[in-house]
Amino acid sequence: NLSSHPGVMNIGMRPTVKGTSLTVEVHLFDWSGDLYGKTLTVSLKKFIRSEQKFSSLDQLKAQIQIDCEAARDFFG
Numbered sequence: 001n002l003s004s005h006p007g008v009m010n011i012g013m014r015p016t017v018k019g020t021s022l023t024v025e026v027h028l029f030d031w032s033g034d035l036y037g038k039t040l041t042v043s044l045k046k047f048i049r050s051e052q053k054f055s056s057l058d059q060l061k062a063q064i065q066i067d068c069e070a071a072r073d074f075f076g
Helices: 057-075
Strands: 007-012 023-028
Touching: 007 057
Parallel strands: none
Antiparallel strands: 007 023
């Protein structure tokens, strides 16, 4: 099933939660299905920001919200 869905992606170490290995996380906007274990093809369209370490999960969540708004604006 070839379909396209806008979203955001993080490639990094997840320093706020003391991650120890490189991870790739993708969040598709307005998607409610289960994609665990599935193969996805992801196209990078715009770089939003570098990875940061936040002092709390609440700060991280607030920044993710800002990032998602920027991505939604980009995709229209």
